[in-house]
Amino acid sequence: MRNTPDDKSEHQIIEDLKEKVRDFPQLPGVYIMKNAAEKILYIGKAKSLRSRVRSYLTDSKDHSPKTRFLVRQIRSIDTILTKTEVEAFLLEASLIKKHRPRYNIRLKDDKTYPYIRVSMADRFPRLYLARKVKKDGALYFGPYLSGAAVWGTIRFLNRTFQIRDCKDAFMNSRKRPCMTHQIGRCTAPCVEMISEEDYGGDVKQVVSFLRGRDKQVVRDLTKKMKQASVEERFETAAKFRDSIDAIQKILERQAVVNDTSELDQDAIGFHGDERGTLVETVHIRSGRVIGTRGHFLPALDPASQDEDPREWLTSFINQFYDEALIPDEVLLPLDLGREIMDLLAAVLHERAGHTVKVRFATDSAGHRLLDMANTNAKEHFLDYVTKSESKKNALEEIRDRLKLPAVPDRIECYDISTFQGAETVASQVVFEDGVPNKDQYRRYKIKTVQGTNDFESMREVLRRRFQHTELQDPQLIVIDGGKGQLGIAMEVLKEIGRTDLPVVGLAKARTESDFGSSEVKATEERFYLPGRQNPVIFKPGSEAFRILVGIRDEAHRFAITYHRKLREATSLESELDQIPGLGPKKKKALLAKFSSVEAIREAEAEEIAEVAGFTRESAVALLEALAEGDAGDVLEPDGNGSDA
Numbered sequence: 227m228r229n230t231p232d233d234k235s236e237h238q239i240i241e242d243l244k245e246k247v248r249d250f251p252q253l254p255g256v257y258i259m260k261n262a263a264e265k266i267l268y269i270g271k272a273k274s275l276r277s278r279v280r281s282y283l284t285d286s287k288d289h290s291p292k293t294r295f296l297v298r299q300i301r302s303i304d305t306i307l308t309k310t311e312v313e314a315f316l317l318e319a320s321l322i323k324k325h326r327p328r329y330n331i332r333l334k335d336d337k338t339y340p341y342i343r344v345s346m347a348d349r350f351p352r353l354y355l356a357r358k359v360k361k362d363g364a365l366y367f368g369p370y371l372s373g374a375a376v377w378g379t380i381r382f383l384n385r386t387f388q389i390r391d392c393k394d395a396f397m398n399s400r401k402r403p404c405m406t407h408q409i410g411r412c413t414a415p416c417v418e419m420i421s422e423e424d425y426g427g428d429v430k431q432v433v434s435f436l437r438g439r440d441k442q443v444v445r446d447l448t449k450k451m452k453q454a455s456v457e458e459r460f461e462t463a464a465k466f467r468d469s470i471d472a473i474q475k476i477l478e479r480q481a482v483v484n485d486t487s488e489l490d491q492d493a494i495g496f497h498g499d500e501r502g503t504l505v506e507t508v509h510i511r512s513g514r515v516i517g518t519r520g521h522f523l524p525a526l527d528p529a530s531q532d533e534d535p536r537e538w539l540t541s542f543i544n545q546f547y548d549e550a551l552i553p554d555e556v557l558l559p560l561d562l563g564r565e566i567m568d569l570l571a572a573v574l575h576e577r578a579g580h581t582v583k584v585r586f587a588t589d590s591a592g593h594r595l596l597d598m599a600n601t602n603a604k605e606h607f608l609d610y611v612t613k614s615e616s617k618k619n620a621l622e623e624i625r626d627r628l629k630l631p632a633v634p635d636r637i638e639c640y641d642i643s644t645f646q647g648a649e650t651v652a653s654q655v656v657f658e659d660g661v662p663n664k665d666q667y668r669r670y671k672i673k674t675v676q677g678t679n680d681f682e683s684m685r686e687v688l689r690r691r692f693q694h695t696e697l698q699d700p701q702l703i704v705i706d707g708g709k710g711q712l713g714i715a716m717e718v719l720k721e722i723g724r725t726d727l728p729v730v731g732l733a734k735a736r737t738e739s740d741f742g743s744s745e746v747k748a749t750e751e752r753f754y755l756p757g758r759q760n761p762v763i764f765k766p767g768s769e770a771f772r773i774l775v776g777i778r779d780e781a782h783r784f785a786i787t788y789h790r791k792l793r794e795a796t797s798l799e800s801e802l803d804q805i806p807g808l809g810p811k812k813k814k815a816l817l818a819k820f821s822s823v824e825a826i827r828e829a830e831a832e833e834i835a836e837v838a839g840f841t842r843e844s845a846v847a848l849l850e851a852l853a854e855g856d857a858g859d860v861l862e863p864d865g866n867g868s869d870a
Contacts, residue, residue, distance in 0.1 A: 236298060243284050243300065250276035254311045256318050258304040259296070259329075268296055268329040269321050275305050290533060292838035296329050313842060315573040319548040331541045333521050337567035340367035340376040341551065344433060345830075350397070350415040351429050352390050353380045359551050366551055367436040369509060370528070371517045383435065386469045387428045388413045395827055395849035410465065438488065440510020445471055488512050491554035493587075493601025494543070496535075497607045500527045504610055505542055508595065509553070515598075520606040537561050543570055543584075543598040552578035559596055561586040617660030620769035623833070624702070627762055627770070628755060630728050635659055636701035639777040640687055641706040642672075642680045643785035652674060653785035656700075657777045660769075666697075669788045681714050688718040700727065706778050708733035709754050716756050730755055730762075732778045751775055805851055812839045827852050 259268040259282075282289075282297055289297070308314045322330050343356035347363035355376045356678065359366045362602050370376045384391050390412050392404065400416035405415070413420035413428070426842045434749030435443050451466035458704045491510040496503050502524040509517050521542070530534050539560060547556075552574050558567070567584045574582040618633075625633045639655045649671075656666035670690060675682045689698075705711045712731030719725050731754040752761035753774065764771040813838045820826045826834070827849065834845035 241281055247279050250279060250305060252276050253307055254314045255305055255307040256314055259300045260302045261299045262301045265327045266327045267299055268327050269318055271318040273311050279303060311569060312572045315544050319544045322545060331523055331538050333545050334683060339369035339372045339519060341366045342376055344754055350390060350425050353383060368551060369517055383432050385411050387432050390415055393828055394830060399850045411416050437516055484652055489555055491555045492553045493557040493595035493599040495559050495596055495603040496528060497604040498528050501611050503528050504603050504607035508599045518602050522610050530658055535560055540566055547574055552582055555583045557587045557592050557595055598626055616769050620773055621660055623770040632701050636698060636700045637702045637704060637777055638700040639704035639781040641785045642683045643783035644678050650683050651788050653781050653784055655777055655781040655784055656690060660773050662780060667784060683715050684711055685718055688715060692722050692724060703727055703729045705731045706781055707731055712754050814840060
């Protein structure tokens with residue numbers, strides 16, 4: 227649909243939309259509502275597009291204030307037909323993730339929760355930490371609370387069941403066992419000191435443990451221990467005994483909610499008030515709680531009569547399980563109705579590839595899990611809003627101390643990084659509401675400045691940044707540097723007619739110790755404002771201080787990371803130049819897919835084989851060459867997409 231002219235009355239706009247909606251089909255699909263600037267406001271799914279969209283345009287008193295405000299902004303509505311209502315659910319989730327419309331519930335979550343990945347497609351599988359669940363033939367377990375918890379579990383399992391922890395390239399290049407085998411922590415599949423079948427038995431024990439079948443694992447290990455003892459292999463029996471002890475100790479630290487269940491379950495709870503709602507998922511695997519996860523939904527009051535909790539909870543589940551590992555059963559804190567719960571079950575089945583039950587818990591065991599989810603939701607809600615209010619107070623302090631016209635809800639910080647006079651880069655880091663918004667980060671290669679000149683580099687970056695008028699304006703710009711850098715920023719803003727944007731320069735100043743000049747000097751953070759001689763000093767340790775120094779440090783980290791990536795790419799190109807048979811086309815393709823030598827070394831042969839010009843054999847040869855540090859003649863052109 228085309229935009230409706232702005233000079234029409236609101237009543238006429240609604241009438242025009244109603245007229246066009248009459249032509250919508252009574253079929254399932256997704257509808258996309260846009261404003262006069264063609265910006266997407268809301269994305270929804272429907273069993274019948276005509277009926278669902280028409281319900282927005284009726285003069286109904288049942289509409290919430292948010293819905294009424296949404297409708298007043300709609301100028302066009304697009305539709306996408308799907309074959310089934312399940313397909314509409316799947317499409318809605320992916321479109322919301324892509325476009326992040328203002329009026330949809332959006333899961334803003336800075337964390338990517340870790341999983342344990344067991345590479346079952348490998349001849350000799352190993353354990354990895356994974357941040358995303360992929361359909362790659364591997365088994366995934368989780369999510370866990372932290373990467374440290376995952377690495378700790380992986381180390382425990384590797385030692386207990388003697389699973390290899392080496393990279394594939396390292397394993398494939400071995401001629402003799404490594405030190406890990408010599409200290410009894412690996413069975414050396416690299417040199418086939420263990421058969422594929424016996425190694426697979428060890429991996430099976432790992433998988434059983436991760437699935438919560440710990441009693442069976444302990445029984446199997448006990449049987450092996452006794453057999454080894456009977457055969458007078460006392461050293462082997464002692465290793466089995468130590469493994470049993472280690473398993474029992476780690477199990478003692480896990481909360482057990484049902485020691486007879488073999489189901490993977492998620493229980494969903496929530497708690498909130500007029501400040502928003504926190505939705506908590508508790509993850510139970512075979513009766514043991516392995517972690518919890520919270521999502522705060524701002525401006526969503528579950529007690530408000532204007533919000534239908536069944537609607538936003540359905541949307542939450544659809545979006546949450548678009549990426550998360552899907553369990554056998556999802557327990558809900560509300561009865562969504564049989565039709566909706568069956569539909570959600572069908573959607574999750576489509577994603578997971580196995581049967582998923584979605585139900586409102588009515589049994590005592592289900593109630594206990596929901597009580598746990600709701601209790602965690604309340605605790606984490608209070609913690610979240612306390613921190614949020616602390617951030618709000620800190621931003622108000624920044625406004626007052628720096629004499630800003632408004633609370634700096636959006637702060638942008640810029641940093642320049644140069645290494646030995648070459649490859650100057652810059653970073654733009656954004657904090658919103660006092661916390662990082664990494665989706666808004668930007669990085670720049672300096673194009674117009676030769677050599678080391680931080681002032682002119684800053685000038686180029688600010689000019690390029692404010693050419694992008696589609697980006698939201700900041701309420702405060704932080705420049706990493708003192709009065710000189712601040713002066714450059716003011717010149718650029720004057721040049722582009724944006725002197726309305728407040729700027730502060732942040733630099734460290736060295737100060738004498740109170741104990742005399744012979745003592746070690748300390749550093750002090752100073753904040754320089756345009757037209758003011760003396761710097762503003764914030765109390766160290768205050769939340770306002772932490773926000774401003776934090777964004778400067780984050781900008782510095784982001785710039786250094788980009789710089790390191792560019793240097794590694796140069797190093798990668800240089801190292802790849804040493805490999806015979808690897809011509810410019812293959813090298814360019816590798817550089818496009820992998821960002822560092824380490825990334826290639828850690829890659830699977832199958833991943834490299836996906837690069838144009840490579841087969842699995844040549845990918846293995848490349849990994850072996852990088853592992854040995856000497857290519858030899860392993861990469862002769864193979865005639866299949868080779869670089870002539």
